[in-house]
Amino acid sequence: MPEITASAVKALRERTGLPMMDCKRALEEAGGDPEKAIEILRKSGQKVMEKRAGRETAFGRIGLYSDPDRTALVELFCESAPVAKAEDFVKLVGELARQLALGPGASTAEELLDQPSSEPGKKLRDLYEETINRIREAFRIGRLLRVEGKCGAYLHHDGSKAAVVQVEGDDLQVAREIAMHVVAMRPTALRREDLDPALVEKEREILTEATRKEGKPENLIPKIVEGRLKDFYSQHCLVDQPFVKDPKKTVGKVAEEAGLKLVRYWYWEVGKE
Known part of the structure; x- marks a missing residue:
């Protein structure tokens, strides 16, 4: 068996990133051939994968x-x-x-x-x-x-959250800032019409009952409720949310001023579909 030199072990370690002793054993088994040693290490890794599956x-x-x-x-x-x-x-x-x-x-x-x-x-x-x-x-x-x-995209610094906002328009810097907003505020839908109707109806029922308990005139309750639903929309709908970098403006207004049309967005959090 050829002598396995320290330099050969070091070279194999630099190629594979594996521990020195693993590299030395693989070279010994391969008769000093580094390519065979790499194949041996790969097969060893596959066994580890199988055990941990x-x-x-x-x-x-x-x-x-x-x-x-x-x-x-x-x-x-x-x-x-x-x-x-x-x-x-x-x-x-x-x-x-x-x-x-x-x-x-x-x-x-x-x-x-x-x-x-x-x-x-x-x-x-x-x-x-x-x-x-x-x-x-x-x-x-x-x-x-x-x-x-064209999209604006943002990945949180720890890689745990990300957002992609598909747009029509050229200001991708603003599109990226809107993607950052999505990660921060996690809207439920892009626009009001995209919300689950059952979710909106449930909120309307809650607001109606609360307004009735306040003693408001029955004929005015529907109009009052629709006004109060604006707060609900500003929490759930991206275009209605106050923009995190300028809360005096909605995201929809910021996009409009930048010449952008928001087409769709995706929000991911690791392990949460």
């Missing part, structure tokens, strides 16, 4: 990629909070989002993993398995979103 993956983060023509979000889960903040994990979810946006698209995690990564000669699946092998936790890809066209 089924473990709860309650933590994670969202990856975001956005440019003027397309935007993508990817949700990636892991087993523990520290891993969700780890550099390798953050890099991986960013890679997934980038390829989802720039590639042909994907409707499932498997479709996405079979696509190329930014590293020459490697698929996303290779990066995914290599990262699992280094971190030794179970991973799971959750939701995927790809939006064609």
Whole structure:
């Protein structure tokens, strides 16, 4: 058996990011051949994945990629909070989002993993398995979103929340600020007509009963209730909410002044559909 030098072990560790002893054992098993050693390490990692399959993956983060023509979000889960903040994990979810946006698209995690990564000669699946092998936790890809066209997008600093606002218009900076607003205020719907009618009717009934108890004239109650529903709409509807950066204006007014038409929005929070 050829001598396994410290420099060979170090070189393999730099390529794989795995512990020195794992790299040394793999090189010994491979007779000093680094390519065979990498394959041995990959198979070892797959065994780890199989053992950890089924473990709860309650933590994670969202990856975001956005440019003027397309935007993508990817949700990636892991087993523990520290891993969700780890550099390798953050890099991986960013890679997934980038390829989802720039590639042909994907409707499932498997479709996405079979696509190329930014590293020459490697698929996303290779990066995914290599990262699992280094971190030794179970991973799971959750939701995927790809939006064609102009959007404002915002990812919270810890990767736990994100929003995408699809627009017609050119001021994508304001569109991004509206996406930040969505993350902060979590509206229920874009406009009043998008709200669940049952939710609105329930609120109307509550307000009607409260107004009646105040002793208001019966014939005026419907008009009073409709006026009071404005507060309800300002809580639930994005266009009616006071804009977080300028509460004197509604989000709808801010968009209008920026020459934007709000088409649709998405709000994600890790683990909450």
